[in-house]
Amino acid sequence: MSPRPHKKRKARRILATAAGLATVGALVAALPAMAGQDKGNGHQKPNTVDVQLLSFNDLHGNLEAPTGSAANVTEKLADGTTKTSPAGGIEYLATSLRNARKGNEYSITAAGGDMVGASPLLSGLFHDEPTIEALNKIDLDVTTVGNHEFDEGATELARLQNGGCHPTEGCYQKGRKFQGADFPYLAANVTSEKTGKPVLKPYTVWKKNGVKIGFIGVTLEGTPNVVTAEGVKGLKFHDEIETVNKYAKELDRQGVKSIVALIHEGGAPASTAYNYDCDSPGAGDGISGPIVDIAKGISPKVDALVTGHTHQAYACTIPDPSGNPRLVTSASSFGKLYTDTTLTYDRRTNDIVRTSVKSANHIVSRDQAKAKDMTTLIEDWNKLAAPIAGAPQGFISADINGRGATTEETPLGDVIADAQLAGTAPADKGGAQIAFMNPGGIRADLVYTASGKEGDGVVTYGEAFTVQPFTNMMNVLDLTGAQLITALQQQVSGPNAATPKYLQVSNGFTYTLDLRKTGADRVLTDSVKLNGEAIDPAKTYRVAMNEFLGGGGDGFTVFAQGKNKLVGPSDLDLFNAYLAANSSAQAPLAPPAANRITILK
Template sequence: MMHAPVRRKRRLRLTAGAAALMAASAVAIALPAAQAAPQGGGAHGGGRTVDLQVLAINDLHGALEPPTGSGGRVTHEHPDGTTTELTAGGVEYLATGLRDARRGHGRSVTVAAGDLVGATPLLSGLFHDEPTIEALNQLEMDVAGVGNHEFDEGWEELVRLQEGGCHPEDGCYVEGREFGGADFPYLAANVVHEDTGRPVLPPYTVQDLGGGVRVGFIGVTLEGTAGIVTQEGIEGLEFRDEVETINRYTRELRRRGVNAVVALIHEGGYPASPAYNHDCDAGGAAGLSGPIVDIARRTDAGVDALVTGHTHQPYVCTLPDPAGRERLVTSAASNGRLFTELNMEYDRRTRDVVRASVEGTNRVVHRDQPAARDLTELIAFWNALAAPVANAPIGWISEDIRGRGAGTPEFPMGDLIADAQLAHARELDPEADLALMNPGGVRADLTYAASGAEGDGVVTYGEGFTVQPFSNTVNLLSLTGEQLLTVLREQVSGVNEEAPKILQPSAGLAYTLDLTRSGADRVVAESVTVNGEPLDPAATYRVAVNSFLAGGGDGFPTLAEGADPLVGNDDMAVLAAYLGANSSAQAPLAAPAADRITIVQ
């Protein structure tokens, strides 16, 4: 029986721009009472103030099914300081959690801070993320800001996800079933056409919640998006400063009589603790670091809360606004493992949020709560279409092969991908010397435990796609030894100095990373060896990288200067071929030791 996408009645909202468009709780953080608005009479409901709830997610990345490995766990901190790892996530359970949280709240808005799609598992990625948009519709998403991954397939594809219609190349996936698009507005305030300066999607939306209660939401992605997405899809676009953009539209909303404003910002920070329920403010100013700290301190004091993302971290912190008043800044990790619940009072007279009333809590999406039946049915529908591709075995492993969740600069899954790419490069050119893989391109672990119908240790195409979903090609290029050293130094300098991006090396490349040093000097030049020999600055090396890195992505401009380029196969096909050639049921592949980079700290 054909499953039809569920549509809901939209709330009345005013839009602006191009298209006019059971929970375990963390520490609840409230702002100081001294910041309360002037008092003047009112019980909740019919008085001066009314209750308002905002539920927020970020960085879902199409994780419709419960994510596996480190991407499906959160850290719970106990009062004595010890921690426990909890399994979490899956939109069937996220739907239940959100619906339970809304119960009893007459004025509730569900929002997101970007990267809902892009870098998605096969179940969504195979169908250009239509399944995720349909799931978000059923989750009753009200408004979402864009993130960098919303541009993975280009801005025109993002517009299609908003407006609906079958894919321009693949068409409709089931006869008579046309994709309806997002029931919620995507916001892209700082993403504009270079020739006109107009946003590609609305910059903000105003949610009319009845009784004169109106709340504005402004959505921005990080200004550096252009450096971390494929250039072809964003040609002709400009990504403007986050703070300047938010402040501009906050003033515009104020002129329209909308004083209650929430910013959805796809940029984030790094909390002092990885625990979702850690008291972020316990360490004072040291509780949160990263780009969002400066953004928060410069963002118009008229913005009442900042919902953030991008760094995949969990936090509910207070940071001062330009007027010196504390303001909540939140993030709900990634993959639908958490959602943030914000509760606040709205003052009818000032038409603004009572800042002192704002409380925030990160809640776990537990898997022992009932699954939402409508989401279970939606997943089953798309799984049936994906099964012939997703369930095909491509290799065998003897243990978990950890990705970025390993918590170390070099990790086993990154080395495995680099080894696969070097093997493919040597089929193209026997003189290939090494391969480098960007860490952000490794999206998950390969887990040994069986899932679905597979056996323990079997790696399916769907699991491989979840690890590496971008459909880049493996490219070969020539670099001098001097250029190769520059590339290694770009990992920890330039745009990557504050948040290093450590390229995952293939076998044959080795060097020392001295974290006691600063800047480019953290890569110890005299320690670099290629195939056991010291790096020769004057020699030429053949280096394999994916097409994203070959274009200078992730802050590696020197790679774009490589000579004698040669384009190879799709990176997922390369990984599948390597697993097939180097593993079997009788001789499964073990995790690489991840010892090619010597860390000094």
């Protein structure tokens, strides 16, 4: 690929940047005194203009079209039935966005975080440089950070923003330096412990012909709970509501009355259909989750919220603190949907006419033409990745579902836990007796149908990497039986009470989960057994898990109390070794029964 000019944008691009820049005041002061007059030709402008806001979230470096259940979008049809179809892929997302912009003089493209991180091999192998380049090409104007932007730490995030070759792996293409993002990443509620200042710009202002719209970007305050300790080292994450309200006041003082908050936190609509009406029977009645309380607490100065994190699709109007409906949107994940919102801008007040705001999610259909520049970008990076990506690791007899499974215990979760136990059970590898896998770390399914030329049932390195892209190092710890039971209870209590996180368990570990009960009582403690023998609360067990869980991630604080820690190979290495040892072309690995956890409903 040839280098492209850096940070040269069209007239519609963002002109003003973050707080504290002296140019902001000068630009505001230079605006025409008569908002209704076009200074260039003397013609009278209309009192209102429609500004198109295109948005998406949680791309996670999915440049190639996602496969398996992760690719599916559910649509509710007019007759009440539903239709499921595959969608997404940067080649189609680029086409969708470019077509949507046609005929719109005022168009902004914004994102709700997690553009990178937990990425398939095509992007993850190159520390997500391919995804940043793709986002540059599709003319992304602004995004907030998500929790996954911190997977490799603040220094690496700064490199993605500012450019430069990777500090240890160097430049991936000879004579070609990575240019970084030519759109701003916003991180209003992420500050340095040393300086107390945001690690990236807290907000930015988009301007065109006197129209000014401010964007404030925040990630979830609980980011340290879902990222490794190393990734958030030296950082503080602050309350989303307080932060957005603080900078909304600051923008208002600068004369920016139209404000959009980009928030990497989300909710759960009552239906998984992308076109479900979450304002039925009343405004915001069809959605639940953290974003509801956040939306109700954010200042009325903010006119719309673009959200993410939960990988759900919705376009709701949740009342603001004044009781007035305000738009809150999310566009699923992996580039399968985009949101098209119309913001009616009043030139007299410089504010959005909330009663005129319209929004809808649209499928990124694969029935449309691919964007040629995206195809070229994918082909170029695939050439570099091919020697690694296509290497066979093992064989499967059918789909083994993980991310796409609908059960608490998943077949792929069992396989991964078994792989971790197998790799850490030898005495010199840790002597593990049990292995736990966090469900959020399973990023895809193992799909039987070939993704390339490898043949059906062949698991390639690229496919295994897509399932476990974090390459977390394994930990083996001493935990008492009482601590093991506490860990099981933490799946369904404390911070996980509203949205349980079910640990995937290795072969031989069994227990019963009664979902008819509430909180910690859902775990029937007398049912917890290892190889048929009841867990002894006073006994010490050797337990394997990835370093994220070992540090207390996902609310499993008891794991951080483990003793005699041994650090082993990466989870991906153990996964690939297990596939190689337990499958062949003649005897492929079959999906396990996923019957280690008995569920009572």
